Every structure is written in C-alpha cells, then in structure tokens.
Amino acid sequence: MSQSRIHYDHDEVLHALSRAEAQARDASASHSQARPAMPVSAAGKEFTALAERLQSAFLRVHETGQRRVDVLAQSLAAGTSQVENFTRADEDIAESFQAGQP
Numbered sequence: 460m461s462q463s464r465i466h467y468d469h470d471e472v473l474h475a476l477s478r479a480e481a482q483a484r485d486a487s488a489s490h491s492q493a494r495p496a497m498p499v500s501a502a503g504k505e506f507t508a509l510a511e512r513l514q515s516a517f518l519r520v521h522e523t524g525q526r527r528v529d530v531l532a533q534s535l536a537a538g539t540s541q542v543e544n545f546t547r548a549d550e551d552i553a554e555s556f557q558a559g560q561p
Contacts, residue, residue, distance in 0.1 A: 469546040476539045483532035490528055495521050 495517035502510035 469542060472542050473539060476535055476542065480532055480535035480539065483528060483535055487525065487528045487532055490521075490525055494518070 497510060497514045497517060499507050499510045
C-alpha cells in the first residue's frame with residue numbers, strides 16, 4: 460500500500476494566491492478602462508464600412524480578453540477557497556488525532 464503525502468505551507472500558498480488574484484483584478488480594471496476606439500473617419504471617407512468592421516472586431520477581441528482576465532481572477536479566488544477548505548479539514552483531522560479520536 461502506498462502513502463501519499465502533501466506538504467505545503469498554507470500561509471505561503473494563500474499569500475501567493477491572494478497576490479495573484481489582486482494582480483488579476485488590477486489587470487481586469489485596467490483592461491476594462493482601455494477599450495479600443497477607432498473613429499470611423501480614421502479609415503478615410505471611402506472606407507467607412509471597413510472602419511466599422513474593424514472597430515467591431517477590435518471590441519470583440521477586447522471583450523474576449525476581458526472575459527479571460529475575469530475568469531483568471533475567479534479561478535484564483537476559487538483556488539483560495541479550496542486551499543482554505545483543505546487547511547481546515549487538515550487541522551480538524553490533526554486535532555482529532557491529538558484528542559485520541561480515530
């Protein structure tokens with residue numbers, strides 16, 4: 460029978476996750492404020508339709524990037540929650556052994 464051991468410093472892991480989540484939230488805020496803008500007039504009088512399509516494409520790319528950054532922040536928050544749950548369970552099990560309970 461094999462044994463599996465997981466060794467980690469939960470404070471260090473939680474700190475790293477918290478730092479990464481804060482960076483992702485900052486990136487999300489910055490990204491949401493920097494929406495692409497291409498004035499229709501920038502393409503010239505003969506290319507209005509092209510400029511409109513380009514602006515639409517730029518916005519779609521921007522929105523996709525925003526969703527990705529937001530999902531990253533949500534995933535990091537979920538990871539924090541999982542580490543906290545694992546830590547609590549580990550502490551509860553350790554306490555039960557110390558109390559002599561199986």
